[in-house]
Amino acid sequence: MSPTRVFVARLAGCSVFDPAGDKVGRVRDVLVVYRSTQSPRVVGFIVEVPGRRRVFLSIGRITSIGSGQIITTGLINLRRFEQRGGEVRVIAEMLGRKVTLADGSSTAIIEDVAIEETGPGEWAVSELFLRRPKTSASPFAKGQTTFAKWNDVRENVTAGEAQSATHLLATYEDLLPADLANALLDLPEQRMLEVAEELSDERLADVLEEMPESEQVGILNKLDDDRAATVLDQMQPDDAADLIAQLDEERGEALLDLMQPEEAEDVRMLLLFAPDTAGGLMTTEPIIVSSDATVAEGLALIRRHELAPALGAAICVTLPPYESPTGRFLGMVHFQRMLRYPPGERLGTLLDQQLEPVNASASAAEVARILATYDLVSVPVVDDNHRLVGVVTIDDVLDYLLPDDWRSHDDEPTPAPFVAVETRPQPIIQSGRRPANGSSH
Structure with missing residues (x-):
């Protein structure tokens, strides 16, 4: 039987399952270590588990790779992943890297990396998929592609030259902004800045x-x-x-x-406005219409794809002008209520008479109490002249109430019943490079 070979770029986003068929996460990268005379050895995968936590999955805990999925023994270290000295992320740090063919005939860019099973529980880089520089000035032209063994190329990074992030971005293309932000925060600082430059x-x-x-x-x-x-x-x-x-x-x-x-x-x-007031929390771009606007017009405004869900939950009705600070604030119409009325119904007749706006100087705590008490996702904010100046949405309040470091908060989760905790082994680095001080897990 021929050895198993897979391309790393195709593994990005693949589901990871335990032996019982329960999904435990998704692959985000492959981790390798360089060796002096052989191609880099695969030490494991970076896997995103529920809660958007990135953890390390040792290659020895993987029983099958292929068909768009990875099967594990069920043993996963749930501690947050931290990269050790000598470890290299294939997607984040190798794809897009410049190399020179050993015979000196050409330079090329690494577009993908193939890893191959070399023994039970052992994988290594087998081939590189390369693209040579294009020879035509046409914007539609692409360079010739070729395969090369690891020992047939050498890295060719000019001092001070930023590594291309094009291929890394391609693997992140479908990520939501919050997930992409989380992925970038896991990258080494210089690499994060390079990727941000290319977004x-x-x-x-x-x-x-x-x-x-x-x-x-x-x-x-x-x-x-x-x-x-x-x-x-x-x-x-x-x-x-x-x-x-x-x-x-x-x-x-x-x-x-x-x-x-x-x-x-x-x-x-x-x-x-002070950051702990309604004025400091609000957004100034709610949906604002006149009382003569119809349900059909209101629903059309809510359908805009760029509109945040919390802002689409209700429409503000004011006197002219209709940009903040507006004319006198008249009230809000909730999306759910609009669905109960015919398209030609005037929004001025559907105002929520129970909802009172808050003043821009109101405290964040007061705004939070109002949202919680009346089960709202947004509350209007007015100035001293009762003109609408913005709305505070539930996500604005959560950002304020949560700790400053909530996006990178590292409380240990309770392991799922099917996920045991393993101890991550120290990778063997045969290239003579030593791990950075203090990099142990």
């Missing part, structure tokens, strides 16, 4: 909104002012305001000057 402005904005403030600031500080301002334009105004508030005053003001005037105006207004 589109809109995608990077979505990801930054899901990151802790320290990482937000770190990434934004690596961007030039023009791109940083463009990314801030794409963010929700309340998230952009929170981020700018963490920057030094000079750069924050410079970025505000470069932002689109309408977006900058909303952010400047939010910066006037």
